[in-house]
Amino acid sequence: ALPEIRTLTLTYALAGADCIDVAADPAVIAAAKSGLDAAERIAKADQRSGYRRPWLMVSMSAGEDPHFRKAEFDPAICPKDCPRPCEKICPVEAIEFAADFAGVRRDRCYGCGRCLPVCPWGLIAAHSYPTPIDAVAQQVLSQVDALEIHTHVGEHAAFKDLWQTLQPWVGNLQIISISCPDGEGLINYLKDLQQIMKVPESAPGKDLKASAIALKTKSHHVIWQTDGRP
Secondary structure, three states: OHHHHHHHHHHHHHHOOOEEEEEOOHHHHHHHHHHHHHHHHHHHHOOOOOOOOOEEEEEEEOOOOOEEEEEEOOHHHOOOOOOOHHHHHOOOOOEEEOOOOEEEOOOOOOOOOOHHHHOOOOOOEEEEEEOOHHHHHHHHHHHOOEEEEEOOOOOHHHHHHHHHHHHHHHOOOOEEEEEOOOOOOHHHHHHHHHHHHOOOOOOOOOOOOOOOOEEEOOOOEEEEEOOOOO
């Protein structure tokens, strides 16, 4: 739930985390940023020397279209005497029955699913809404500091398409992490990704088998996360 995301972000920030990774969803990012803002205020009030605001990272996948699940129902068929447990249980107040609006506010809903089982008549369903990756990038990458790309050996074309789509925003990122599980052909695949991203092989940390290697490029660092757990 978004309140828990805010609380966890605040906690990890005060604990000294350098980077916090969340889903590439505008509602989740807003909750995380609220937590970061709160942590910054607390650190300032406590006069914590050396406190640094963590970078906020989002994750995307090469080869998969992002889908956002939203609750959906027709308020016109809801019984008038319903106690509306869906409205009460929603952690982000995405369900409303007001004079000017009734139903689910999609800009608030992040698909937690809590409202589905509490509806006495089973009128609420969850629907996935495919979102083009360029639309997702435009919505979220301007609000964050870092990006993690999940990929698998052999996804050259999908990775290249994703990388080209992300070009308008990658220059503003502090860190880009490439997460790829171990497998046959891993080293050659990562070298191919180097060429796609134009990461020089002569950069520090040439041994790609290390679990996390920072390579300095013109505008950002690249971390190769190849420990077998994407």
